[in-house]
Amino acid sequence: MEQPKKKDSGEGTSKKQEQLSQYKKDPTNKPLTTKQGLKVNDTNNSLKSGERGATLLEDFLLREKISSFDHERIPERIVHARGSGAHGVFELYKPIPEYTKAGIFNDTSRKTPVFVRFSTVAGSKGSPDLARDVRGFATKFYTDEGTWDLVGNNMPIFFIQDAMKFPDLIHSVKPEPHREIPQAASAHDTFYDFVSHTTETLHNHIWVMSDRAIPRSLRMMEGFGIHSFRMINDKGEAHFVKFHWKPLLGIHSVTWDEALKINGADPDFHRRDLWDAIEAGQYPEWELGLQLIPEADEHKFDFDLLDPTKLIPEEMVPVQTVGKMTLNRNPDNFFAETEQVAFLPGHIVPGLDFTNDPLLQGRLFSYRDTQLSRLGSINFQQIPINKSVAETHNNQRDGHMQMEIPKGKTAYFPNSIGGGCPHLSKIAEGAFDSYEERIDAKKVRTRSESFSDHFSQPALFYRSLAEWEQAHVAAAYTFELGKCTYDSVKSRMLWVINQIDEKLAQKVAEGLGMEVPAKIEQPINQAIGADADVKKHQPGKKKNYLDKSPALSQANTKFDSIATRKVAVLVADGFSSKDYEKVINSLEKEGAMLMLVAPHGGNVKCDKGHDHPVDAAINTTESVLFDAVYVPGGKKSVEMLVKTAKFTKFLNEAFKHCKAIAANNEGEELIDKTVIKAFKDDKAVFINDSADEFRNAIAQHRNWDRMAVAEEVAV
Numbered sequence: 001m002e003q004p005k006k007k008d009s010g011e012g013t014s015k016k017q018e019q020l021s022q023y024k025k026d027p028t029n030k031p032l033t034t035k036q037g038l039k040v041n042d043t044n045n046s047l048k049s050g051e052r053g054a055t056l057l058e059d060f061l062l063r064e065k066i067s068s069f070d071h072e073r074i075p076e077r078i079v080h081a082r083g084s085g086a087h088g089v090f091e092l093y094k095p096i097p098e099y100t101k102a103g104i105f106n107d108t109s110r111k112t113p114v115f116v117r118f119s120t121v122a123g124s125k126g127s128p129d130l131a132r133d134v135r136g137f138a139t140k141f142y143t144d145e146g147t148w149d150l151v152g153n154n155m156p157i158f159f160i161q162d163a164m165k166f167p168d169l170i171h172s173v174k175p176e177p178h179r180e181i182p183q184a185a186s187a188h189d190t191f192y193d194f195v196s197h198t199t200e201t202l203h204n205h206i207w208v209m210s211d212r213a214i215p216r217s218l219r220m221m222e223g224f225g226i227h228s229f230r231m232i233n234d235k236g237e238a239h240f241v242k243f244h245w246k247p248l249l250g251i252h253s254v255t256w257d258e259a260l261k262i263n264g265a266d267p268d269f270h271r272r273d274l275w276d277a278i279e280a281g282q283y284p285e286w287e288l289g290l291q292l293i294p295e296a297d298e299h300k301f302d303f304d305l306l307d308p309t310k311l312i313p314e315e316m317v318p319v320q321t322v323g324k325m326t327l328n329r330n331p332d333n334f335f336a337e338t339e340q341v342a343f344l345p346g347h348i349v350p351g352l353d354f355t356n357d358p359l360l361q362g363r364l365f366s367y368r369d370t371q372l373s374r375l376g377s378i379n380f381q382q383i384p385i386n387k388s389v390a391e392t393h394n395n396q397r398d399g400h401m402q403m404e405i406p407k408g409k410t411a412y413f414p415n416s417i418g419g420g421c422p423h424l425s426k427i428a429e430g431a432f433d434s435y436e437e438r439i440d441a442k443k444v445r446t447r448s449e450s451f452s453d454h455f456s457q458p459a460l461f462y463r464s465l466a467e468w469e470q471a472h473v474a475a476a477y478t479f480e481l482g483k484c485t486y487d488s489v490k491s492r493m494l495w496v497i498n499q500i501d502e503k504l505a506q507k508v509a510e511g512l513g514m515e516v517p518a519k520i521e522q523p524i525n526q527a528i529g530a531d532a533d534v535k536k537h538q539p540g541k542k543k544n545y546l547d548k549s550p551a552l553s554q555a556n557t558k559f560d561s562i563a564t565r566k567v568a569v570l571v572a573d574g575f576s577s578k579d580y581e582k583v584i585n586s587l588e589k590e591g592a593m594l595m596l597v598a599p600h601g602g603n604v605k606c607d608k609g610h611d612h613p614v615d616a617a618i619n620t621t622e623s624v625l626f627d628a629v630y631v632p633g634g635k636k637s638v639e640m641l642v643k644t645a646k647f648t649k650f651l652n653e654a655f656k657h658c659k660a661i662a663a664n665n666e667g668e669e670l671i672d673k674t675v676i677k678a679f680k681d682d683k684a685v686f687i688n689d690s691a692d693e694f695r696n697a698i699a700q701h702r703n704w705d706r707m708a709v710a711e712e713v714a715v
């Protein structure tokens with residue numbers, strides 16, 4: 001397959017890339033050495049006393065090699081262990097000095113280097129990519145004023161309101177401790193036991209039941225900073241701000257049936273997809289959007305801006321687009337970069353600040369703490385991927401793996417022996433100063449009553465979805481609860497879902513073969529301290545301050561591009577080169593990736609006798625790895641395809657997953673062997689139609705109108 005021309009990868013063009021290049025090592029034409037630089041003559045045999053003799057302790061080559069190997073692993077992240085990263089750049093569209101003095105938001109000529117790590121939350125490092133889960137979306141901006149980390153997710157809210165509950169949440173969703181089952185899955189008793197008792201989780205939870213939890217690509221999902229942060233201008237005035245990443249390719253997902261199958265066919269599906277797109281020069285892009293709220297409007301909403309389980313509907317506060325991020329370079333080494341990168345919500349720059357969101361406040365402690373056990377030293381910020389591009393000087397000293405050589409006699413402040421250096425900076429010179437927020441309160445261990453509305457926003461989300469999306473949510477609840485074994489847990493969940501939407505609860509109850517309970521025995525929300533007035537903290541009655549928020553539905557995303565869409569072309573020897581070229585010319589010029597799937601590997605010959613390299617032999621691939629399927633004509637080719645059952649399965653499955661399917665001339669004979677025969681008038685099935693129509697259907701991502709019949713297809 002011809003690859004689109006690779007754009008400039010940006011290598012060496014940013015301060016960060018220049019800095020990283022000092023640490024890179026290339027073994028080409030270099031001798032193998034020990035870690036201390038000795039050239040090695042034999043790395044296959046240990047030193048022995050005699051040919052068949054015992055190995056000698058003296059063998060430092062053996063000891064160094066084995067010992068280094070023994071210590072290759074570091075603890076995986078307790079959450080977000082499975083991840084994929086990429087380098088890129090952030091560019092500002094327009095300065096916003098009225099909101100913030102941060103350099104990154106004031107200088108449109110800057111190309112701020114970034115490193116982004118996407119992740120799943122619950123699974124281990126080697127877990128499959130298509131788990132039903134939240135996706136982490138963490139961005140490290142290497143700004144001239146210091147590193148800023150925006151450590152967000154692909155959903156705009158979080159499960160819990162107070163960091164104190166984070167270990168409970170994570171312990172409930174992780175594999176159950178007695179037998180370490182299930183891996184990378186929320187569908188088990190302990191998670192639903194927790195969720196059903198902790199109704200603040202419901203909003204994030206219903207997002208996880210939606211298609212947002214099974215993205216088609218990391219490049220096709222939104223990102224959110226979640227918390228309300230603060231932007232501060234040079235007059236010291238503050239605005240609350242919520243950060244949004246909007247993917248230029250739109251927000252698209254796979255179906256649950258596909259997700260399950262992709263996890264078997266290619267557990268690295270998302271990681272590979274991100275890597276391949278960047279290698280092909282099809283750089284993923286997101287626009288950065290801001291929702292800004294003047295400090296004076298803090299209490300104007302029906303919810304609390306400090307509550308991370310609430311979003312601000314875009315229809316109430318529009319998202320202003322201020323810049324664009326492009327990921328244009330794959331890492332050179334997974335461990336050195338993607339594994340060792342350390343994000344800290346506490347990494348901010350002048351012009352930005354935190355709020356009192358109690359989840360954010362706890363995060364400010366947790367991330368630094370976790371890096372100490374994960375990376376092993378207070379010097380983790382000296383690891384190349386974590387190193388600031390702004391110069392660093394301070395009196396913090398020593399520790400494991402100190403990589404720098406701080407000169408001078410003094411390591412304290414104030415000093416006169418060292419000339420008072422490193423010296424303090426004035427705020428006008430760019431020093432960080434915290435926003436002067438007035439706090440005058442009693443010290444209390446409690447939850448604000450303004451956080452107790454747990455049902456309004458999950459209901460708003462559900463109401464805002466298209467019918468097909470709602471059907472997916474119902475199926476997801478039914479699947480997840482169907483995997484639970486405690487009736488008490490399932491019943492409590494049904495009561496809780498009923499508070500969101502009665503018809504939804506009814507549908508799930510039918511799937512479980514249970515009744516929706518009219519009431520529950522104990523108070524649901526036990527997330528408050530034992531002495532607290534539990535009644536006071538029961539979730540309040542659902543409010544309706546906005547009927548629908550269209551921005552929440554994937555039905556309203558972008559459907560204009562077919563860039564990077566993978567189209568399987570089913571061929572055998574003798575396929576029609578005329579048919580093939582017509583389609584390939586139309587789709588490839590817009591960046592779609594056509595891949596030849598044939599009965600065998602190697603080459604296939606078209607009817608003109610030319611060899612075409614096969615991208616995948618049918619026994620090594622599955623239709624779930626593609627976005628659309630095309631069958632060109634060619635008598636001999638189609639006769640061969642018809643004989644191989646896997647091609648029929650391939651098409652049936654693509655049909656089941658509502659994908660665009662096209663065939664020309666004899667290609668129709670293969671279609672006639674599949675369920676598609678009865679659905680040739682489907683709006684995403686094209687028999688001898690124009691390549692443009694096929695293109696438009698691919699851009700639509702899926703034909704969800706097909707869903708009802710597609711569900712009946714048994715593959």
Ligand code: HDD
Binds near residue numbers: 166225362367
């Ligand atoms: Fe967290 C990692 C996102 C709440 C404690 N978190 C981590 C990562 C992401 C998030 C994307 C992976 C970063 C990477 O790629 O290395 N976490 C969130 C979001 C939250 C959130 C969006 C809520 C809005 N997290 C949260 C709380 C706590 C933590 C409340 C603890 C009190 N998170 C961690 C951690 C991790 C982490 C244990 C594991 C690895 C790491 O930090 O570096 O400290």
